[in-house]
Amino acid sequence: MASTSLAQSGTAQSTLIVGESAHAEGVERMLASFRAIPAERRVRLAKKTSNLFRARQSAQGPGLDTSGLTKVISVDPEARTADVQGMCTYEDLVDATLPFGLMPHVVPQLKTITLGGAVTGLGIEATSFALGLPHESVLEMDILTGTGEIVTARPGGSEREQSLYRGFPNSYGSLGYSLRLKITLVPVAEYVAVRHVRFHDIAELTKALDSAVTNKAYDGEGVDFIDGVVFSGDEMYLSFGRMVSADEIGADSRPSRYDGIGDKQAIYYRSLQHPSGVATDVLRIRDYLWRWDTDWFWCSRAFGTQNPKVRKFWPQQLLRSSFYWKIIGLDHKYDLGNKIGALKGEGPRERVVQDVEVTIDRLPDFISWFLREVPIEPLWLCPLRLLDKGDATTAGAGPGAGRPWPLYPLESGTTYVNIGFWSSAPIEPGTSENAWNVRIEEEVSKLGGHKSLYSDAFYDEATFAALYGGEHADRLKAEFDPDGRFPTLYDKTVRAR
Numbered sequence: 001m002a003s004t005s006l007a008q009s010g011t012a013q014s015t016l017i018v019g020e021s022a023h024a025e026g027v028e029r030m031l032a033s034f035r036a037i038p039a040e041r042r043v044r045l046a047k048k049t050s051n052l053f054r055a056r057q058s059a060q061g062p063g064l065d066t067s068g069l070t071k072v073i074s075v076d077p078e079a080r081t082a083d084v085q086g087m088c089t090y091e092d093l094v095d096a097t098l099p100f101g102l103m104p105h106v107v108p109q110l111k112t113i114t115l116g117g118a119v120t121g122l123g124i125e126a127t128s129f130a131l132g133l134p135h136e137s138v139l140e141m142d143i144l145t146g147t148g149e150i151v152t153a154r155p156g157g158s159e160r161e162q163s164l165y166r167g168f169p170n171s172y173g174s175l176g177y178s179l180r181l182k183i184t185l186v187p188v189a190e191y192v193a194v195r196h197v198r199f200h201d202i203a204e205l206t207k208a209l210d211s212a213v214t215n216k217a218y219d220g221e222g223v224d225f226i227d228g229v230v231f232s233g234d235e236m237y238l239s240f241g242r243m244v245s246a247d248e249i250g251a252d253s254r255p256s257r258y259d260g261i262g263d264k265q266a267i268y269y270r271s272l273q274h275p276s277g278v279a280t281d282v283l284r285i286r287d288y289l290w291r292w293d294t295d296w297f298w299c300s301r302a303f304g305t306q307n308p309k310v311r312k313f314w315p316q317q318l319l320r321s322s323f324y325w326k327i328i329g330l331d332h333k334y335d336l337g338n339k340i341g342a343l344k345g346e347g348p349r350e351r352v353v354q355d356v357e358v359t360i361d362r363l364p365d366f367i368s369w370f371l372r373e374v375p376i377e378p379l380w381l382c383p384l385r386l387l388d389k390g391d392a393t394t395a396g397a398g399p400g401a402g403r404p405w406p407l408y409p410l411e412s413g414t415t416y417v418n419i420g421f422w423s424s425a426p427i428e429p430g431t432s433e434n435a436w437n438v439r440i441e442e443e444v445s446k447l448g449g450h451k452s453l454y455s456d457a458f459y460d461e462a463t464f465a466a467l468y469g470g471e472h473a474d475r476l477k478a479e480f481d482p483d484g485r486f487p488t489l490y491d492k493t494v495r496a497r
Helices: 019-036 090-100 115-120 159-167 202-215 285-289 299-303 308-313 321-334 336-343 360-373 435-446 461-467 470-480 489-493
Strands: 072-076 081-085 102-104 138-145 150-153 176-187 191-199 225-230 236-244 278-284 349-359 379-384 416-426
Touching: 019 072, 019 081, 019 138, 019 176, 072 090, 081 090, 081 115, 090 102, 090 115, 090 285, 115 176, 138 159, 150 159, 159 470, 191 202, 191 285, 202 225, 202 236, 202 360, 202 379, 278 285, 299 321, 299 416, 349 360, 349 435, 360 379, 360 416, 360 435, 461 470, 461 489
Parallel strands: none
Antiparallel strands: 072 081, 081 176, 102 176, 138 150, 138 176, 191 236, 191 278, 225 236, 225 379, 349 416, 379 416
């Protein structure tokens, strides 16, 4: 077993692992809350936090009680598996598994993303080039469907169970909610050594990225993590991480931290920047996994917390994405950003918060277009490939047919690059308030790409169906939620119902 120093958490592991009995009680509370909701009302989760950026209609009436479904049920270090409740955050999941020298295959960047949310809404991180997406490490999951039935979805189960297993990723609560997920884990070392390689041209970066993904190595050295940041057409970086032991980094090494402890002024994305060549860094594994959370990538600059004078007095415990979410909630409710901008004589701005994906050969086209047309920087890059070999695909015709995961348009054997950009842009005179987002959607589609649905989407129903499962999604809906207790995927992600 690995040293418990891997956890680096003040939370006792015993409080994170609750066992089967407590889980059964949590499930009963969830079911009781489901039965208490009148049949004519839509079912929703009663949860205080969310990592969705799209606007949502105000909830009415009680929701599903998730209070007993927020922990890890058990960890099996020999089998390298964990049984996890659907509303368990990745922060708690990581703190429960690291003491065993294990972690989930993919750990999304923000601490309060839940395992169930990452599976039904998809998640991604720097291991995705080699380990796929979070749902690909799921062995089975218990899902509360719209009929009130709990279905254990698994790849080797009945045709019905397999159908739900394949259709649940990217369903965003339109088919049901996960109560328990059994996932596989991977071993970790205590540290991650990172090389930040600067590029001055997107074509050059793309060539290096393609080679690194294919060979799982860069410049003769293996890699376990890959992501990158584009600051401009002349300044862009790929970051290659490799897990290393304490012996490899040396006794005199002082690992970096970007969580506000120690050097409070340290900001991770700024640590990437250097004039040319390669810059190196070493982080403890837990600090590496949460390197982006402290400043919400770079979005904390909107709140002034990257200003050295402000940061000096900003409480360390509030340097985290979950607190910034509270500020965003106030902005959504009161339009604070535009009101403050108006006081400064600035015009209204459109929120442009998106993650899109294109095949790696189209990456130069999209980045060049974006840098030329859209006044937003930086951009995050994250390569991904499906683990699935395509041996279990959906039958039939139309959107989703032949794909291993029919509600999201990824093909086996193809390298994609996720591009994330999270900011706002000025609303130009004579344009609609959604003009920037619509232009980006159109460009992504033109390049044969697609986008994640956690944020605002503006597709018409026909375009959406062509991109996200179409008739296959309708068949799943009819099977697992025939009375429409949950919103449809289009209602949930475009109409924000």
